Amino acid sequence: MSEMLGSNGVQIQLEAPPLAYVRPTEDPGTMNGPEDVAIQITDLDAFYGKRRVVRDVSLGVRRNAITAIIGPSGSGKSTLLRCMDRMHEIIPGARVTGTISYRGTDIYGPDVDPAAVRRSIGMVFQQPNPFPTMSIADNVAAPARFNGLVRGRQAERDLVERCLSQAALWDEVKDKLSHGGTSLSGGQQQRLCIARSLALEPDVLLMDEPCSALDPVATLQVEQLMFDLKSRYTIVIVTHNMQQASRVSDRTAFLTMGEDRAGFLVEEGPTVNVFTAPREQLTEDYISGRFG
Amino acid sequence: MLPIIVISTEEMLRLTPRPVAEGVRALGLSRWRSFSSVLLPSALSGIFTGVLLAVSRAIGETAPLIFTALGNNFFSLDMGEPLQGLPLLIYRNALNSAYPAARDRAFGAALVLVAMVLIFNLLGRWLVARRRPGR
Ligand SMILES: Nc1ncnc2c1ncn2[C@@H]1O[C@H](COP(=O)(O)OP(=O)(O)OP(=O)(O)O)[C@@H](O)[C@H]1O
Ligand SMILES: [Mg+2]
Numbered sequence: 001m002s003e004m005l006g007s008n009g010v011q012i013q014l015e016a017p018p019l020a021y022v023r024p025t026e027d028p029g030t031m032n033g034p035e036d037v038a039i040q041i042t043d044l045d046a047f048y049g050k051r052r053v054v055r056d057v058s059l060g061v062r063r064n065a066i067t068a069i070i071g072p073s074g075s076g077k078s079t080l081l082r083c084m085d086r087m088h089e090i091i092p093g094a095r096v097t098g099t100i101s102y103r104g105t106d107i108y109g110p111d112v113d114p115a116a117v118r119r120s121i122g123m124v125f126q127q128p129n130p131f132p133t134m135s136i137a138d139n140v141a142a143p144a145r146f147n148g149l150v151r152g153r154q155a156e157r158d159l160v161e162r163c164l165s166q167a168a169l170w171d172e173v174k175d176k177l178s179h180g181g182t183s184l185s186g187g188q189q190q191r192l193c194i195a196r197s198l199a200l201e202p203d204v205l206l207m208d209e210p211c212s213a214l215d216p217v218a219t220l221q222v223e224q225l226m227f228d229l230k231s232r233y234t235i236v237i238v239t240h241n242m243q244q245a246s247r248v249s250d251r252t253a254f255l256t257m258g259e260d261r262a263g264f265l266v267e268e269g270p271t272v273n274v275f276t277a278p279r280e281q282l283t284e285d286y287i288s289g290r291f292g
Numbered sequence: 293m294l295p296i297i298v299i300s301t302e303e304m305l306r307l308t309p310r311p312v313a314e315g316v317r318a319l320g321l322s323r324w325r326s327f328s329s330v331l332l333p334s335a336l337s338g339i340f341t342g343v344l345l346a347v348s349r350a351i352g353e354t355a356p357l358i359f360t361a362l363g364n365n366f367f368s369l370d371m372g373e374p375l376q377g378l379p380l381l382i383y384r385n386a387l388n389s390a391y392p393a394a395r396d397r398a399f400g401a402a403l404v405l406v407a408m409v410l411i412f413n414l415l416g417r418w419l420v421a422r423r424r425p426g427r
Contacts, residue, residue: 090317114320117320125311127309129314200320
């Protein structure tokens with residue numbers, strides 16, 4: 001993957017309009033059967049204390065594709081995303097019912113270690129959150145080292161280079177690997193956080209509005225990166241930006257909330273269909289409201 | 293001194309930005325790892341500040357000594373007995389400042405006290421700076 005990005009590969013690719021991205025031959029927008037599903041969510045309800053904020057969601061997340069989750073503020077997009085790597089439950093009083101199966105196991109099953117789930121299913125946050133006391137290199141290497149995935153200085157250096165290259169950041173930081181992670185620009189920090197997630201060799205990446213704190217150039221870089229990553233990873237992105245959803249994602253899930261203020265899934269399907277020929281009136285209203 | 297340190301340390305650990313604290317958990321690190329490698333180091337400069345403030349303040353504390361242990365005019369290493377305190381030394385000698393020797397002792401002790409506080413502060417700064425990666 002790193003070979004694809006030449007010394008200034010990012011800039012070159014940025015000049016191409018986003019729609020000129022090369023799509024894999026097999027259309028990642030279509031779901032052919034269970035073998036295409038990375039994460040299967042079934043009858044999911046999520047609560048904060050007594051309040052139910054996500055109701056009855058059943059959704060298969062397409063493998064090796066980018067799935068966008070869109071919907072109005074408060075419809076439970078972040079909550080749903082956090083349920084997928086068991087981050088929801090770290091909030092006191094928060095709980096989940098229903099099942100989420102990943103590689104055939106229910107991640108909420110009794111014998112499952114939430115930390116192991118979070119290592120396979122990485123998460124990128126809205127605010128870039130590099131570890132403030134660690135160098136750029138350590139930001140990438142330390143979590144992998146702590147989890148026993150790398151041993152030895154040389155192996156760590158290789159890992160750092162590989163992950164930073166994959167995150168399209170290597171060329172910008174290779175001469176200052178010992179500088180603090182927080183000394184980078186916002187967009188660079190976000191790519192550093194993506195590199196840090198990649199170092200744990202996850203196969204799913206969950207991203208909650210990863211570009212909302214970034215400027216347009218940094219946003220395009222992160223979008224390009226997602227595009228490069230999707231042949232190897234399954235990506236789920238929550239976004240408020242409809243243009244972003246329509247240009248980066250293969251499939252789109254639309255959530256909204258009902259009278260009880262609990263979020264539910266209205267429809268999920270290939271992005272082109274959801275945006276141009278939605279099955280549900282609610283989806284059409286939301287999308288045309290945004291574009292009209 | 294201890295209550296100040298405990299409270300400020302607790303506050304500093306709580307001050308870790310939530311995205312950072314959540315980021316560590318999302319990487320599947322154990323709670324101890326999250327604490328020792330990310331939360332504690334990022335709170336460290338704040339913790340040091342708290343300790344320094346507390347120590348610097350306790351060092352200069354005179355009134356409690358006058359009203360309680362009263363110090364000791366002789367050299368002693370026995371922790372069970374009252375010890376001489378620098379501020380107390382200054383206080384006693386300054387009261388007798390009519391005598392040049394006592395006045396000198398008071399000024400000398402004051403200099404030592406100020407120097408100690410300064411050294412504590414510099415030491416703390418240095419320790420904090422050393423743990424921070426370069427810019
Ligand atoms: N930590 C929390 N404690 C209690 N309630 C919460 C918490 N986080 C979110 N909620 C509530 O859950 C509901 C869904 O929130 P969530 O953050 O999932 O929405 P969202 O779709 O991501 O919204 P946004 O687009 O604004 O990010 C909201 O009504 C919110 O008030
Ligand atoms: Mg949200």
